[in-house]
Amino acid sequence: MSLLLFTVLVFSGSLAAGLLGALTGLGGGVVLVPLLTLVFHVDLRYAIGASLISAIATSSGSAAAYVREGFSSVRIGMFLEVATTVGAVAGAFLAALVPVRALAIIFGVVLIYSAWLSWQQSRRPHEAAAPINPWSDRLRLSGSYPDGAGGEHHYTVDRISAGFVTMFGAGTLSGLLGIGSGAVKVLAMDRIMRIPFKVSTTTSNFMIGVTAAASAGIYLHRGYIDPGLAFPVMLGVLIGSLLGARVLIRARVSLLRTVFTVVILALGVEMIVNGWLNKL
Amino acid sequence: MTQISKTVHSPSRALDHRIEDMMGRLLQAGVVLASSVVLIGGLFYLRAHSGTTKNYRTFTSEPASLRHPVELFRLLMTGDAAAIIQLGVLLLIATPIARVVFAAIGFAVERDRLFVAISLVVLAVLIFGLVHVA
Numbered sequence: 001m002s003l004l005l006f007t008v009l010v011f012s013g014s015l016a017a018g019l020l021g022a023l024t025g026l027g028g029g030v031v032l033v034p035l036l037t038l039v040f041h042v043d044l045r046y047a048i049g050a051s052l053i054s055a056i057a058t059s060s061g062s063a064a065a066y067v068r069e070g071f072s073s074v075r076i077g078m079f080l081e082v083a084t085t086v087g088a089v090a091g092a093f094l095a096a097l098v099p100v101r102a103l104a105i106i107f108g109v110v111l112i113y114s115a116w117l118s119w120q121q122s123r124r125p126h127e128a129a130a131p132i133n134p135w136s137d138r139l140r141l142s143g144s145y146p147d148g149a150g151g152e153h154h155y156t157v158d159r160i161s162a163g164f165v166t167m168f169g170a171g172t173l174s175g176l177l178g179i180g181s182g183a184v185k186v187l188a189m190d191r192i193m194r195i196p197f198k199v200s201t202t203t204s205n206f207m208i209g210v211t212a213a214a215s216a217g218i219y220l221h222r223g224y225i226d227p228g229l230a231f232p233v234m235l236g237v238l239i240g241s242l243l244g245a246r247v248l249i250r251a252r253v254s255l256l257r258t259v260f261t262v263v264i265l266a267l268g269v270e271m272i273v274n275g276w277l278n279k280l
Numbered sequence: 281m282t283q284i285s286k287t288v289h290s291p292s293r294a295l296d297h298r299i300e301d302m303m304g305r306l307l308q309a310g311v312v313l314a315s316s317v318v319l320i321g322g323l324f325y326l327r328a329h330s331g332t333t334k335n336y337r338t339f340t341s342e343p344a345s346l347r348h349p350v351e352l353f354r355l356l357m358t359g360d361a362a363a364i365i366q367l368g369v370l371l372l373i374a375t376p377i378a379r380v381v382f383a384a385i386g387f388a389v390e391r392d393r394l395f396v397a398i399s400l401v402v403l404a405v406l407i408f409g410l411v412h413v414a
Binding site for chain 2: 001002003004006007040041042043045046053056057059060061063064065066067068070072074075078079081082085086088089092139140143209210212213214215216217218220221222223224225226227228229230231232234235238
């Protein structure tokens, strides 16, 4: 395949991955890495490197739009970024030690788990109110967001240490697999720390860029980031995810979610099988 | 958990929102700049290598000139297309780092020592990731 054709195809695939990633809320990496390895036969390390770069672009590129809505919390984000960045550096070091086959299998498991999380989020039960955690105010993590009727909706943060530890895990996965691991970040904030869902998703988006930047330098040093691949992937995923965010407002999300959840499940199984058979 | 507005309104909240707004713009500007550099580099790259093929099936790591900033800048001076793309990638990595620096300054203006310290810890981890040599 000539380089021009390869670049055009990778760009189109990345655009689709970014689009799906935005629609499912899982980010471009979860579709992109299987696409590059299974369809384009790119070595997993190059795929992870390119994916990580695209995660920074997507997170930063959509930040301005998220900020305007007024849901994201700079304090919660910064506080938890201590955990995600340390985790990301640890994950990037781990990536060099773990054999590629094992990486593929871990990736597949994470894909299946993310798909399950994303599917669950659309049908979760309401939790009973818990007493206010005093550390929420002590660490100045309590906040508010516009309730849409001119008022402010206040919230506090609970189970901070458990959330912090989960965020370390999210960072490690990000550094290990080159994904944003937004699903795990939202899990930590929404489910564990009981932060409102909208605040969790927008703050997670903010955090993905900083988390990915922590391991990107290590990837660059190690030669995982190839310019010929980074170019179509970064631009493709970025454009795809920005388009996806627009479509999301109009599309019938629940149906799309179900369809893409199945796609991601299938990709996860295929990653595991290929890793197991050492075909990557 | 959430509750309806009864608690005292935090005075730093409005400032927080302004910091977030400026951070959003900063990130967007960084991405536009980095993407433009990558696009320009990419187009030169395609023109220089259009007929060739590249093998990504086996991992060979990148040449040292594309992995270390100092050597990257030396290569950049020769107008190398791959080096232009890597410069864009470096600019992209620098974008969230700039946001953390900006947040630290914002918290300092708010006289929030705790969050200045937290921001600086995050910054230290980011710089470690960028400059460490394996």
